[in-house]
Amino acid sequence: MTLDKNSWGYRRDMTVADIHTVKELIEQLARTISCGGNLLLNVGPDDYGKIVPIFEERLTDLGKFVNTHNEAIFGTKPWIFQT
Incomplete structure (x- = not known):
């Protein structure tokens, strides 16, 4: 997905x-890892290869979430049964 x-x-x-939003990114991350997937997040740099501040903020906030909840994220197993 892309920012x-x-x-x-x-x-x-x-x-x-x-x-x-960061909430939307976290929701997508949770849905993806709960099914055993990986989330690839695209960030489009400007003409000079710089990341715009709003993208940097979203990546930083998502990184903080992942660091805080890394055990729950990296220690998960996908659902066996889905309803």
Whole structure:
């Protein structure tokens, strides 16, 4: 998935509403790992290869969540039965 809801690359005209919230990222991460998957998160750098501050903030906050809950994340096993 990508941080920008509308593009896999950098857009100059993106707004905060176009960026996934940390809550949305955590929900997607939880759904993915609960089924035994891996989450690949795309970040589109600007023309100079820089990561824009809003992307950096989202990555930092997601990293804090993962560091805080690493035992629950990395020690999980996928569901055997799904309803």
